[in-house]
Amino acid sequence: MLYIYMLGYDVDFGHMEAVSLISAPKYPEKQVGYIVTSCLLNENHDFLRLAINTVRNDIIGRNETFQCLALTLVGNIGGREFAESLAPDVQKLLLSSSCRPLVRKKAALCLLRLFRKNPDVVNVDGWADRMTQLLDERDLGVLTSSMSLLVALVSNNHEAYWTCLPKCVKILERLARNQDVPQEYTYYGIPSPWLQVKTMRALQYFPTIEDPNTRRTLFEVLQWILMGTDVVKNVNKNNASHAVLFEALALVMHLDAEKEMMSQCVALLGKFIAVREPNIRYLGLENMTRMLIVADVQESIKRHQAQIITSLKDPDISICRRALDLLYGMCDITNAKDIVEELLQYLNSADFTMREELSLKAAILAEKFAPDLSWYVDVILQLIEKAGDFISDDIWFRVVQFVTNNDDLQPYAAAKAKEYLDKPAVDEKMVKVCAYILGEYSHLLARRPGCSPKEIFSIIHEKLPSVSTTTIPLLLSAYAKILMHTQPPDQVLQNQIWTIFTKYESCIDAEIQQRAVEYFALSRKGAALMDILAEMPKFPEHKSSLIKKAEDAEGDTAEQSALKLRAQQQPSNALVVTDQHPSNGESPPVFVGQLSVVKAPNMNNTEDHYSTEQVLSQENGNLSQVDQQPPSADPLSDLLGPLAIEGPPGATVQYENSAVSGLESGPDVVDGSAIVPVEVGTNTIQPIGNIAVRFHALCLKDSGVLYEDPYIQIGIKAEWRAHQGRLVLFLGNKNTSPLVSVQALILPPAHLKMELALVPDTIPPRAQVQCPLEVVNLRPSRDVAVLDFSYKFGTHMVNIKLRLPAVLNKFLQPLPVSAEEFFPQWRSLSGPPLKLQEVVCV
Numbered sequence: 001m002l003y004i005y006m007l008g009y010d011v012d013f014g015h016m017e018a019v020s021l022i023s024a025p026k027y028p029e030k031q032v033g034y035i036v037t038s039c040l041l042n043e044n045h046d047f048l049r050l051a052i053n054t055v056r057n058d059i060i061g062r063n064e065t066f067q068c069l070a071l072t073l074v075g076n077i078g079g080r081e082f083a084e085s086l087a088p089d090v091q092k093l094l095l096s097s098s099c100r101p102l103v104r105k106k107a108a109l110c111l112l113r114l115f116r117k118n119p120d121v122v123n124v125d126g127w128a129d130r131m132t133q134l135l136d137e138r139d140l141g142v143l144t145s146s147m148s149l150l151v152a153l154v155s156n157n158h159e160a161y162w163t164c165l166p167k168c169v170k171i172l173e174r175l176a177r178n179q180d181v182p183q184e185y186t187y188y189g190i191p192s193p194w195l196q197v198k199t200m201r202a203l204q205y206f207p208t209i210e211d212p213n214t215r216r217t218l219f220e221v222l223q224w225i226l227m228g229t230d231v232v233k234n235v236n237k238n239n240a241s242h243a244v245l246f247e248a249l250a251l252v253m254h255l256d257a258e259k260e261m262m263s264q265c266v267a268l269l270g271k272f273i274a275v276r277e278p279n280i281r282y283l284g285l286e287n288m289t290r291m292l293i294v295a296d297v298q299e300s301i302k303r304h305q306a307q308i309i310t311s312l313k314d315p316d317i318s319i320c321r322r323a324l325d326l327l328y329g330m331c332d333i334t335n336a337k338d339i340v341e342e343l344l345q346y347l348n349s350a351d352f353t354m355r356e357e358l359s360l361k362a363a364i365l366a367e368k369f370a371p372d373l374s375w376y377v378d379v380i381l382q383l384i385e386k387a388g389d390f391i392s393d394d395i396w397f398r399v400v401q402f403v404t405n406n407d408d409l410q411p412y413a414a415a416k417a418k419e420y421l422d423k424p425a426v427d428e429k430m431v432k433v434c435a436y437i438l439g440e441y442s443h444l445l446a447r448r449p450g451c452s453p454k455e456i457f458s459i460i461h462e463k464l465p466s467v468s469t470t471t472i473p474l475l476l477s478a479y480a481k482i483l484m485h486t487q488p489p490d491q492v493l494q495n496q497i498w499t500i501f502t503k504y505e506s507c508i509d510a511e512i513q514q515r516a517v518e519y520f521a522l523s524r525k526g527a528a529l530m531d532i533l534a535e536m537p538k539f540p541e542h543k544s545s546l547i548k549k550a551e552d553a554e555g556d557t558a559e560q561s562a563l564k565l566r567a568q569q570q571p572s573n574a575l576v577v578t579d580q581h582p583s584n585g586e587s588p589p590v591f592v593g594q595l596s597v598v599k600a601p602n603m604n605n606t607e608d609h610y611s612t613e614q615v616l617s618q619e620n621g622n623l624s625q626v627d628q629q630p631p632s633a634d635p636l637s638d639l640l641g642p643l644a645i646e647g648p649p650g651a652t653v654q655y656e657n658s659a660v661s662g663l664e665s666g667p668d669v670v671d672g673s674a675i676v677p678v679e680v681g682t683n684t685i686q687p688i689g690n691i692a693v694r695f696h697a698l699c700l701k702d703s704g705v706l707y708e709d710p711y712i713q714i715g716i717k718a719e720w721r722a723h724q725g726r727l728v729l730f731l732g733n734k735n736t737s738p739l740v741s742v743q744a745l746i747l748p749p750a751h752l753k754m755e756l757a758l759v760p761d762t763i764p765p766r767a768q769v770q771c772p773l774e775v776v777n778l779r780p781s782r783d784v785a786v787l788d789f790s791y792k793f794g795t796h797m798v799n800i801k802l803r804l805p806a807v808l809n810k811f812l813q814p815l816p817v818s819a820e821e822f823f824p825q826w827r828s829l830s831g832p833p834l835k836l837q838e839v840v841c842v
Contacts, residue, residue: 001036011040019047022073023054027065030058034069043079043117052085059089064103067093071106075113083114087121090114094146095130101139108134108145112152119156127153128160135167140185140192143171147198154205165206169218172199176221188237193244200247204254219257222248226261226268231275242272242283249287253294266291266300274307278316285311285322292329301330309342315770317351324354328361336369340379347386349757349772352719352726355390359383363395364546373402373409381420381430388427389722394545396433401539403437414441418451421459425753425778431463432474439478440535443485453486454493461500469509476504476512480519484533498523508828685709685798698805707802711735711793712763714802720810725775727806729787731759732768739763741792744771749783752776752806763791773804777811 001018005011018040021033041048058070071090074082093099093107115122131153134146150168154161175181181191190196209215229245232238249265269291272284285308291297308330311323331339343362350358362383370376380399384391403413417434420426426434438456445451460478467475479497486493501523504516522532688708698704698716706729707714715730733739740762748754753776760769775785785806790799829835 002039005039015040015045015047019051022051022058030066031069034073038073038076041077043077043082048077048079049081052082055082056086056089059086059093064100067099067103068106071103071110075106075110078110078113078117080118083118083121087111087114087118091122094134101142105139105141105145108142108149112145112149115149115152122153128163131161132163132167135164135171138180140182140195144192144195144198147171147195147202151198151202151205154202158205158207162206165203165209166211166214168199168203169209169214169221172196172203173217173221175199176224187240188234190237190240190244193240196244197247200244200251204251209255215255218255219261222252222257223261226252226264229268231272231277231280238277238280242280246283246287250290253291256294259296262291262294262297263300266297266304270304270307273304273311278314278319281311281314282316282319282322285319285326289322289326289329292326298330298332301326302335305330305335312342312346313349317354320351320354321357324358324361328365331365331369333369336365337371337375340366344379344382344386347383348755348774349726352390352721355387356392359387359391359395360546363391363398367398367544367546373406374412376402377409377413377416381416381433384427384430384433385420388429389724391429393429396429398544398546399433400436403441404536405538405541410441411444413437414445415448415451418442418445418456418459421463425776426463428467428471431460431467432471435460435463435471435474435478439474439481442482446485453482454490457482457493457497461496464500469512472504472509472512473515476501476515476519480523480533483523484530494523508825685711685796687800691802695803695805699807699809706805707789707800709798711796711798712739712791714789716805718805718810722813723777723811725777725806725810727773727775727804729756729771729773730768731763731771733763733765735793736765737793738765739791739793741790741797743790745788746773746804747786747788749781749785751779751781751783752785753778754785754806775806777806780808782808 001011001014014036018033018036021029022037024030024033037048037051055070055073058066059074061067071093074086074090078086090107090111094104094111096104099107111122131146131150135143135150137143137146147168150161150164154164173179175191175196178186178191185192185195187193203209203218209218225244225248229241232241245268249269252261252265266288269284269288272280273288275281275284288301288304288308291301305327308323308326311319312327314320314323327339327342340362343358343365347355347358347362363380366376366379366383370379377399380395384396399413403409414437417437420430421434421438438460442451442453442456445456446453457479460475460482464472464475479500483489483494483497498520501516501520504512505520507513507516525532686709688710689705691707694704694706698706698718702719703717704715705713706716711734713730713732713734715732716727717730718725718727729744731742742759742761742763744756744759746754746756755774757772759771763769785804787802787804788799789802790797792798826835
């Protein structure tokens with residue numbers, strides 16, 4: 001039965017036989033009965049009632065082995081019935097001077113179990129003196145078990161156990177000074193670390209220590225622990241010593257020690273958050289966050305601000321969260337601006353799972369500590385730009401309230417809204433807030449260049465095709481407001497807006513349809529429109545919902561969350577090329593002699609891509625000539641098939657490694673939809689494995705090896721969310737010598753906005769570096785981005801060009817729709833091109 005249980009199966013038979021074995025007179029049968037019963041039954045099992053008398057007889061008997069078996073059973077599965085029946089007998093065993101320490105320590109743990117199940121079994125009035133007596137015990141095993149019992153008792157009612165406090169301090173002093181501690185209770189040179197931790201935990205339940213001698217002794221012991229703890233190479237000793245240290249820090253904070261000792265604690269934690277061991281860094285950050293509840297330590301913590309910011313950018317997300325908590329807690333009016341700027345900078349590379357929390361904290365800090373409202377507007381708009389999908393609507397609702405309630409802020413907010421909305425790639429939440437602000441206050445910019453009502457309307461209307469149905473009503477409201485503010489009326493603008501209203505009068509969405517109908521009718525009322533669509537009134541002053549969220553969180557936990565500080569930008573040799581489109585929508589020229597294009601086969605235009613001429617093909621860096629091929633009938637295989645690298649017809653394109661920042665113009669112009677070098681030098685280092693196969697595999701999964709040769713391995717781990725992606729390039733040096741002159745250049749197509757973090761110039765021996773790569777998809781396209789990577793090993797200079805698996809299918813998201821929702825909308829569509837149907841026989 002035990003074997004079946006160990007394999008993970010439920011054992012629902014033989015319970016009666018196991019309970020019956022408890023009554024056996026011989027040790028082997030009794031031992032098996034106790035073990036099986038402890039493993040298979042729980043405290044509410046009916047069969048346990050049958051064993052209560054047998055267990056009691058073993059406890060009060062003279063056989064110490066049987067006593068230990070019975071106490072172990074009760075300590076594991078004892079419930080309220082056991083507590084009521086056996087508590088007095090267990091107490092007698094614990095206090096008996098004739099029992100061996102082995103039995104007494106089991107009795108203490110057994111009584112702890114019974115107390116947790118039924119606190120009434122321990123008489124508070126009579127047990128204070130008994131606990132004091134137990135704390136004089138010289139055997140550390142009994143003392144450790146008794147201390148566990150004391151922690152439970154004082155957590156329930158500390159007032160009854162004041163006489164135990166001096167005893168606890170003496171025990172702690174004995175252990176800290178290693179006085180009369182047996183060798184078997186010394187763990188890696190640390191005297192009974194478990195007992196030290198339990199003792200300091202018990203002391204934290206007493207509100208204060210009034211006796212000056214006891215208080216002085218305790219602080220001397222704590223000072224001894226603080227001064228004697230350091231980071232060593234032995235992991236086990238680190239774990240034990242730091243368990244004692246961090247409990248000592250908690251006790252120092254509880255006792256509200258002198259400022260000098262608190263500063264010493266902060267300095268010690270500052271050393272811990274700078275070490276390489278992630279567990280120690282985590283604990284250092286966590287305990288430094290807890291110290292924020294103590295007065296007068298915030299300035300000391302601020303001295304370690306730079307190191308905390310470094311931890312914020314750690315690859316380990318748990319360390320990032322603790323650094324975030326600490327930075328948020330230490331934020332005040334003096335450093336809030338730096339904190340928010342650091343958050344905005346970190347958002348570009350933060351893990352997706354952290355961005356929502358980061359965004360919320362940044363918005364809260366910006367509102368609580370804003371030096372002026374214009375800075376607050378700048379922060380929120382930057383926040384929406386960088387993390388639009390991760391922020392809640394409450395954030396942009398709040399900035400609208402500020403703008404509406406402050407007349408002096410309205411022209412500035414409108415100008416910033418126009419500036420952000422004029423960018424080519426805008427998040428939908430940015431469209432919402434900017435459209436609202438421009439609809440209400442764009443008339444304040446009418447005399448500025450490029451801010452006429454017609455131009456404002458054009459900027460907003462450009463975003464209409466790309467937004468969802470929840471945003472369209474806001475845009476329609478903005479159109480109506482712009483029309484109202486256009487005085488004298490502009491007939492051309494009026495007709496354009498009326499056409500839009502007319503188009504949406506038959507929209508299937510009731511909200512959009514109602515607004516379109518009503519705005520169209522209202523806009524024909526002439527001068528009356530000014531009164532009907534007047535500016536929104538001031539919002540009533542009330543507590544911010546964001547700050548209320550923060551206060552609720554502070555009420556729930558002492559460890560707050562947030563972030564901080566602006567890290568200085570470091571120069572990077574990871575050059576990034578992004579295409580900027582002119583305002584007229586034409587593609588910018590890319591000149592021959594610099595960079596050419598990467599093109600995926602286009603299924604819709606086979607004449608251009610499958611001419612009678614041969615085209616160049618590249619499999620992640622190796623150029624070869626391939627014959628023309630007909631387009632694939634399978635769209636997926638065509639998408640993931642070999643992506644061709646084309647130069648302009650009849651032109652030879654030369655590539656220079658340095659031709660990125662200082663491009664020289666040439667006479668021939670090629671399509672700039674994607675950039676990639678066409679002519680590649682021959683490498684003497686051959687890759688390991690098929691690069692094309694690796695690329696195709698990464699198109700279908702999110703992690704794996706992109707490239708490998710005898711010296712380096714380049715791996716990828718990716719996360720995708722809507723139109724955004726985050727790839728981490730893992731550059732691993734496989735040799736015992738460093739890789740030098742490491743450079744990375746991202747060559748993105750026009751539809752991708754890509755930003756690569758700092759790539760170190762040297763990769764140490766047997767080391768791996770991580771380089772985050774942020775990707776934003778501006779529009780659908782089948783072109784691919786290319787990583788131009790080079791390094792030097794000894795006399796070998798290696799240059800490779802790798803396609804990055806940021807392909808179209810990575811940005812697709814499933815949309816679950818029930819049959820009840822789908823078919824009514826499907827039937828409402830009139831036909832092609834909105835409605836296409838094909839029957840496939842399987």
